[in-house]
Amino acid sequence: MSAIDKLPPLREVIAEHGLSAKKQLGQNFLLDLNLTAKIARAAGDLSGCDVLEVGPGPGGLTRGLLAEGARHVLAVEKDARCLPALAEIADAYPGRLTVLNADALEIDPLDHIPAPYKVVANLPYNVGTELLVRWLTPAAWPPAWESLTLMFQKEVAERIVAQPGSKAYGRLAILAQWRCEARIVMTLPPEAFTPPPKVHSSVVRITALPEPRFPADAATLSRVVAAGFNQRRKMLRASLRGVAPNIEDKLAAAGIAPTARAEEISLEKFCALAREVAKD
Template structure:
């Protein structure tokens, strides 16, 4: 495992700066540097890339990203208590770490990043899904990032990679798989974190596609899938009836049985239905 010389153990850093994890910030710190290095490696070759990290906390994953050769890391941290610990890392890696204090949901970090960009983060549980959706729905595609390597609660990770007829299949799977190739690359038990959460966690790696997997108008696809999965137990001829009286005929034209339910329909068929409304 590559390391950065001269930095104290993370437990010492937490004690020195009174970095007790705060539930309201969604904090669960990963202190095992072997695990943080493994997460950094799962993002692929970092040597020629800038990396965006959200919620670095005391900097365990930040160390891993820098040790694995990231050209430049931009770390967005909301908690001011973590800034001295991150400043220590920046001093050990001159010119390679920029720390921005603020809310990742509000900051524009684009001016600090030079392509190619990879996003790697142990996301705070309370904003993880919202950040993912924002990264998957930019104004233009392809987005500023090449890949996302993100820690989620295990249930959220399973929703991202789910397939039709599975328990976790829904709009998040469709959104992620329409424009990316997602896969789960790591599982972590609660005891890997401080404090230990009540749930298991998983790391998902999403590689962007240069164009959506199947052509479809984004807004129409979003509306159709929202209507279908908001009433996922209903037949599509009922859940989509607000789209027009001809919805049964339209479903049949694209090969979807009107009596099917949302959880039975794959991404390609939803895209075909969306195109029929163009």
């Protein structure tokens, strides 16, 4: 018996259903149910909440979410091999788990779960960053989700919370911090997973703010930031030349030295520059 419910330990579940992790699906299973419950708790009070989980695998985090009181979990799993194990969890928690055999990149969660919802996931490594960028760049703000509690490779997590002047600071930090609070809440060693990845992993808690920290057009800000960091070793007057023909004037108006590099520029200054660029 596991520590959080009456279902079998995950090692037994994996053995019974032949669920060896597939590298091509970015799978690394977290088998310690006390850890999965801890990740669920990092998402805050789940009672009365609907939760979207991507890549549940054999269901360790799914069980943590349900044990911690989530009203309903929508688990999106691409690997059909995992469906029988997830069905057993659904039977143990009647009416509280819906399993969708689908690619998370190809569905709209709002077709299956009402807003607002929380996203809690040990994301498959091969799609984690792409999913995060999508969640951070919806057509309208505030988004349908209220918080994202996500497992990433530690290096990706550090990029999300990075500050100006650090090597990790870049587009992901700007996207996350412009309209959200982001912090690392937990770091796990490779041996916590089966199979163990080559790197440490970290859980990041991202909470949506009601509105952006600084005014800027989202598309313009994204374009400016992408251009600046795509050539991060270059001075901004060079890397942003394609953004506006009079980019040095725009930089000056935003209070940014043309000789500065992207990694030196604060979120507030990037927003000021986006506003200047949008005037044309």
